[in-house]
Amino acid sequence: MTGLSIGLFVVMVAVTGAGMLFRAPLEPVIYHDLLKVASCKQRLPLDTLIANASASNPVAGRPKQLRIYDDADSSTRVLLSDNRWYYVNPCTGEVRGSEDRYGGLFGTMASLHSFQFLENGSVVAGTLALTFAIVLVGGGLAVWIPEALRKRRRAVRIKSNLTGRARWLNLHKTLGVYVSLIVLASALTGALQSFQFVRDALYTLTASKPPAPSPGSVVQAHTQSLPVEALWQRAQALVPQPKYARIRYPGKAGDAFNIDLVARDAPHVNAFSYVSLDPRTGKVLRFTSYAENSLGHRIYLTALALHYGWLSGGFIQVLQLIGMLSVPVLAYAGIGSYLRRKRPPRAPVSPRTTLTLKVARKKAEAENIQSFELVDPAGKALPPFTAGSHIDVHVAGGKVRQYSLCNPPGERHRYLIAVMRAEPTRGGSRAMHEHVKEGDLIDVSAPKNHFPLVESARHSLLIAGGIGITPILCMAEHLAGLRADFKMHYFARSPARAAFVDRIKRSKFADHVFFHFTEDQKQQRLDLAALLETHDAEMHLYVCGGEAFMNAVIDTALEKGWHKTRMHREYFSVERRESDSNVEFDVTIASTGKTIRIPTDKTVMAALADCGIHIAASCEQGVCGTCVTRVLEGEPQHRDVFLSDDEKNRNDRFAPCCSRANSRTLVLDL
Numbered sequence: 001m002t003g004l005s006i007g008l009f010v011v012m013v014a015v016t017g018a019g020m021l022f023r024a025p026l027e028p029v030i031y032h033d034l035l036k037v038a039s040c041k042q043r044l045p046l047d048t049l050i051a052n053a054s055a056s057n058p059v060a061g062r063p064k065q066l067r068i069y070d071d072a073d074s075s076t077r078v079l080l081s082d083n084r085w086y087y088v089n090p091c092t093g094e095v096r097g098s099e100d101r102y103g104g105l106f107g108t109m110a111s112l113h114s115f116q117f118l119e120n121g122s123v124v125a126g127t128l129a130l131t132f133a134i135v136l137v138g139g140g141l142a143v144w145i146p147e148a149l150r151k152r153r154r155a156v157r158i159k160s161n162l163t164g165r166a167r168w169l170n171l172h173k174t175l176g177v178y179v180s181l182i183v184l185a186s187a188l189t190g191a192l193q194s195f196q197f198v199r200d201a202l203y204t205l206t207a208s209k210p211p212a213p214s215p216g217s218v219v220q221a222h223t224q225s226l227p228v229e230a231l232w233q234r235a236q237a238l239v240p241q242p243k244y245a246r247i248r249y250p251g252k253a254g255d256a257f258n259i260d261l262v263a264r265d266a267p268h269v270n271a272f273s274y275v276s277l278d279p280r281t282g283k284v285l286r287f288t289s290y291a292e293n294s295l296g297h298r299i300y301l302t303a304l305a306l307h308y309g310w311l312s313g314g315f316i317q318v319l320q321l322i323g324m325l326s327v328p329v330l331a332y333a334g335i336g337s338y339l340r341r342k343r344p345p346r347a348p349v350s351p352r353t354t355l356t357l358k359v360a361r362k363k364a365e366a367e368n369i370q371s372f373e374l375v376d377p378a379g380k381a382l383p384p385f386t387a388g389s390h391i392d393v394h395v396a397g398g399k400v401r402q403y404s405l406c407n408p409p410g411e412r413h414r415y416l417i418a419v420m421r422a423e424p425t426r427g428g429s430r431a432m433h434e435h436v437k438e439g440d441l442i443d444v445s446a447p448k449n450h451f452p453l454v455e456s457a458r459h460s461l462l463i464a465g466g467i468g469i470t471p472i473l474c475m476a477e478h479l480a481g482l483r484a485d486f487k488m489h490y491f492a493r494s495p496a497r498a499a500f501v502d503r504i505k506r507s508k509f510a511d512h513v514f515f516h517f518t519e520d521q522k523q524q525r526l527d528l529a530a531l532l533e534t535h536d537a538e539m540h541l542y543v544c545g546g547e548a549f550m551n552a553v554i555d556t557a558l559e560k561g562w563h564k565t566r567m568h569r570e571y572f573s574v575e576r577r578e579s580d581s582n583v584e585f586d587v588t589i590a591s592t593g594k595t596i597r598i599p600t601d602k603t604v605m606a607a608l609a610d611c612g613i614h615i616a617a618s619c620e621q622g623v624c625g626t627c628v629t630r631v632l633e634g635e636p637q638h639r640d641v642f643l644s645d646d647e648k649n650r651n652d653r654f655a656p657c658c659s660r661a662n663s664r665t666l667v668l669d670l
Ligand code: FES
Pocket: 616, 617, 618, 619, 620, 621, 622, 623, 624, 625, 626, 627, 628, 640, 642, 655, 656, 657, 658
């Protein structure tokens, strides 16, 4: 949060600072009429220019400062007490206009950059600059350096394979490392200007003396002052033909007249020589050439030149510009990363696709199996679905369970699901059986289909085991509607435990259906072997039921020569492996570098949740795919039934609700 709030102010300082870097070359172009004049050989006396500036606005008050440039075509600038600069043609004396000291494009940027709109704004700006330098840049490097050393990398690289928060953080760190020195230099030189204590620290470090204060006048205050032009000529006798000069009027009667000049051979445009004159006699009270300034003060002047982008021409200016413009990108990437961390875990079902439906009918379909007819409370049409679709149902206690739709796919007025009370239960089916009543409202997702029909198949073989009848029944309804060639085999222990038997027997596709009621596993295998014996390349097989039943069907089909591309299955649940075979391993969060030990008795998802890292989940047993997460390094041990074999072989994703690791560490894209 510190970074977030300071960062927003720092972005403003950086963006305005980037603009200010090019003030010197751009200002004469943008404000050409004010700043540029036709050159001449003979300038008018400064007193004439000052008088004209004052006359242009009689209420503007007394002069405070003058700025004189040696370019023959530059206006002379006079600052009056109204805090406006008056631009005067030094050749003709014409006042070309005036502008508020912190007005116009660059004046406004200067005001924002140094917080001139606040009392003691430069102190605020300096505090921010120092905080930025110490907390953000220092803190950022403190986070980065150990990581870089640990990974033996010289610099962070932009990793194109990252997504989400990891991508933003990687961008933030990488950019931060490359521009940190530039940004740090700008922040520290800015603080040098804002704080006397920072300057004092510089003078102490360099064993230097600060410049002597401006001397007072030795002549009585009531004595008439010399013309400014005469004082200006006296200063030029000490520093001939300066590149630039600023004349600072005495603050009060009796003070010296100070003229700061940049000599023609000065190393940069902030390398001032200082002249203090008695305004009434012209006597030189103090003269310090740039070279005579103490080392500390010369460093200070050079640091300011660096801060303003006046040093060494374009190259450093461009570097500074890159540094300053990187600050908003850093802030954006940092804030983006922060917000992604703060954002609550993604809901298993997007709110846009969540429907609140009324339980219009609850009916016992078989032993331990209840059906639920769900309708829109206002009677509106429901989103359409295709054969094989399921919906996520939000049951009590925040659990989400997947149930296949078993009404004909053309229906829009209802969704029909059937729920078998599982033993042992994880709570979802029990809640549906015991707590959901007719008239209740429940939240469900829009239909999703992970088990679609291949409608181009010449023949379809549908095999249902127990409650696996639900998607298979929907498929049979659809294929019958298409008048497609199909057969359906329904395995159950007994008619009493088989749902929808009457509906099937009364259906128009009843003659396509074969019931197999047996508790005898051996008989089941014989039946499966017989019905999978005959097949051709145009036939597709669909199976749904318990994991053991589906494995038996798929294994038998493979034995009989079915190609796996023609076999399709839908899991309801998978049998959990005992944790005896589990081994401990580590998970590293790519975005933060944090490493978390996964114990043998916890899933990755649970162990991460203990550390405050929540992954959206739904089935929590590797069926639905909601929790699937990208793996950047390491080899997962896949235990889900959601990913295909090809997807599992790629090892770049895994289901943390059930899968573990074959390698000692997994690096996750979180
Ligand atoms: Fe369903 Fe992990 S939560 S696969």
